[in-house]
Amino acid sequence: MAQTSMIFRLELDHKKVSFGDVAATISRAGGDITSIDVIRPGHDTSTRDITVDLQDNKETSIVEALRALDGIKVINVSDRTFLVHLGGKITIQPTLPIKNREDLSKVYTPGVAKVCRAIAEDVGKAYSLTIKRNTVAVVTDGTAVLGLGDIGPYAAAPVMEGKAMLFKQLAGVDAFPICLDTKDTEEIIRTIKTISPIFGGINLEDIGSPRCFEIENRLAAELDIPVFHDDQHGTAVVTIAGLINALKVVGKRMENIRVVVNGIGAAGVSICKMLLGAGVKHLVPIDREGAIVRGQAYPYPMWQWLADQPQVEAQPGTLKELIAGADVFIGVSRAGLLNEEDVKRMKPGAIVFAMANPEPEISPEEALPHVAVFATGRSDYPNQINNVLVFPGLFRGALDCRARHINEPMKLAAARAIASVVTSDELNEHYIIPSIFNEKVVNYVRKAVIEAAILTNTARRTPPDFR
Numbered sequence: 001m002a003q004t005s006m007i008f009r010l011e012l013d014h015k016k017v018s019f020g021d022v023a024a025t026i027s028r029a030g031g032d033i034t035s036i037d038v039i040r041p042g043h044d045t046s047t048r049d050i051t052v053d054l055q056d057n058k059e060t061s062i063v064e065a066l067r068a069l070d071g072i073k074v075i076n077v078s079d080r081t082f083l084v085h086l087g088g089k090i091t092i093q094p095t096l097p098i099k100n101r102e103d104l105s106k107v108y109t110p111g112v113a114k115v116c117r118a119i120a121e122d123v124g125k126a127y128s129l130t131i132k133r134n135t136v137a138v139v140t141d142g143t144a145v146l147g148l149g150d151i152g153p154y155a156a157a158p159v160m161e162g163k164a165m166l167f168k169q170l171a172g173v174d175a176f177p178i179c180l181d182t183k184d185t186e187e188i189i190r191t192i193k194t195i196s197p198i199f200g201g202i203n204l205e206d207i208g209s210p211r212c213f214e215i216e217n218r219l220a221a222e223l224d225i226p227v228f229h230d231d232q233h234g235t236a237v238v239t240i241a242g243l244i245n246a247l248k249v250v251g252k253r254m255e256n257i258r259v260v261v262n263g264i265g266a267a268g269v270s271i272c273k274m275l276l277g278a279g280v281k282h283l284v285p286i287d288r289e290g291a292i293v294r295g296q297a298y299p300y301p302m303w304q305w306l307a308d309q310p311q312v313e314a315q316p317g318t319l320k321e322l323i324a325g326a327d328v329f330i331g332v333s334r335a336g337l338l339n340e341e342d343v344k345r346m347k348p349g350a351i352v353f354a355m356a357n358p359e360p361e362i363s364p365e366e367a368l369p370h371v372a373v374f375a376t377g378r379s380d381y382p383n384q385i386n387n388v389l390v391f392p393g394l395f396r397g398a399l400d401c402r403a404r405h406i407n408e409p410m411k412l413a414a415a416r417a418i419a420s421v422v423t424s425d426e427l428n429e430h431y432i433i434p435s436i437f438n439e440k441v442v443n444y445v446r447k448a449v450i451e452a453a454i455l456t457n458t459a460r461r462t463p464p465d466f467r
């Protein structure tokens with residue numbers, strides 16, 4: 001259950017109730033008071049805002065317990081998570097003020113016309129004379145939002161705004177959320193192509209599989225700016241980074257481990273591909289109907305591709321059956337699919353990455369006593385394996401060198417760069433992956449991505465610090 005923070009605005013009648021009673025009541029009902037603000041002091045009554053950390057499901061019991069106290073009026077309850085979303089989370093700022101007519105005639109008509117003509121003569125100038133060189137579209141159709149599923153384009157917006165904030169804060173990239181009200185593959189491709197002139201890159205987000213594969217492949221082939229489906233490749237890159245370091249902790253090698261990947265959708269397919277590229281020889285991909293088995297026929301091209309790989313096991317079975325004897329479990333599926341009995345049957349030195357968001361495949365409380373390394377996609381536990389470690393630095397690098405594409409060598413370089421941020425002195429089972437607030441991450445990823453882009457001839461420009 002997720003931890004949240006609420007503000008309870010209370011009016012206290014001092015003749016009937018003390019603040020000590022209020023604090024004890026909140027604590028008994030499962031809340032942890034983190035701050036108190038006096039909104040209206042008074043001799044007989046006072047109004048206070050009490051900020052409380054609590055489990056998501058405890059709000060009602062705290063309100064009921066407070067209402068049951070004589071002398072307390074609950075005026076308002078606000079969820080701090082909702083408060084930070086009021087009015088949205090990003091804005092657009094001009095780069096210079098328009099103070100007088102002269103400024104106006106330069107940034108807008110008539111002066112702007114000669115800049116327009118210059119770009120019309122040479123569209124490459126869009127990179128130097130418009131926002132294109134630093135702007136990325138974060139595009140979704142709202143069909144696979146976190147692990148919440150098909151919640152639609154309006155409900156997807158807070159996630160896309162969050163990604164845009166992270167792009168800006170972590171890497172200085174201007175990202176704009178675009179939530180499309182269509183699930184039609186052709187319409188999505190056409191729309192993204194149509195809006196692409198102003199963007200230097202396209203970050204596809206939370207588009208359900210299998211449509212996401214065709215959308216990304218077609219756009220990458222038809223556009224000359226990088227197109228990157230974050231849930232596929234961002235997730236795969238950060239997973240490989242985490243695995244490189246987790247294997248060092250348990251003293252195992254890629255070639256010898258048996259890896260179960262559960263959820264062969266957008267993230268799962270790309271993770272499986274990168275695992276094979278990284279040298280894994282025993283792979284068990286599993287979806288709802290059980291294992292994807294070597295030699296069988298499947299309706300989706302990506303599943304068929306997996307079934308044709310020699311490293312994929314030929315053994316059918318369910319997740320519960322096939323997790324026995326695994327060295328590594330990687331979950332990019334749904335909440336709560338495993339229990340402690342399942343992870344107990346893994347090999348000694350087990351590594352579990354339960355990455356479904358917002359709730360993992362198994363809770364840390366259940367898994368931790370039985371596994372050597374445990375990670376989730378969440379920010380409130382150690383070892384956060386989340387694609388936020390990837391997309392800011394990766395796009396920073398791709399934009400800075402004007403990469404045409406984001407290719408496999410660039411992704412592998414990014415994974416190794418993220419892993420290398422954790423030094424051998426720092427590495428331990430609770431610290432296999434750096435924090436997103438570690439300032440080295442974006443710089444290391446950017447550098448590695450630019451080097452790989454230059455080496456693979458996909459860079460169209462050498463940034464000044466690489467000359």
Ligand SMILES: NC(=O)C1=CN([C@@H]2O[C@H](COP(=O)(O)OP(=O)(O)OC[C@H]3O[C@@H](n4cnc5c(N)ncnc54)[C@H](O)[C@@H]3O)[C@@H](O)[C@H]2O)C=CC1
Pocket residue numbers: 144145146147148206207208209230231232235262263264265266267268286287288289331332333334337355356357358376377378385386387388
């Ligand atoms: N930590 C991170 O950075 C990331 C985590 N994720 C999480 O991974 C999950 C999947 O995301 P996507 O791949 O984008 O979604 P998706 O919808 O493309 O794929 C999900 C896959 O899981 C399968 N699945 C559903 N229930 C299952 C079950 N009981 N057993 C086995 N497979 C099952 C579905 O059939 C589908 O193939 C979500 O919870 C998402 O939040 C995704 C991207 C990044």
Ligand SMILES: CC(=O)C(=O)O
Pocket residue numbers: 145146147206230231357377386387388
């Ligand atoms: C982190 C992310 O992109 C997801 O859970 O979908």
Ligand SMILES: [Mg+2]
Pocket residue numbers: 146205206230231
């Ligand atoms: Mg996502």
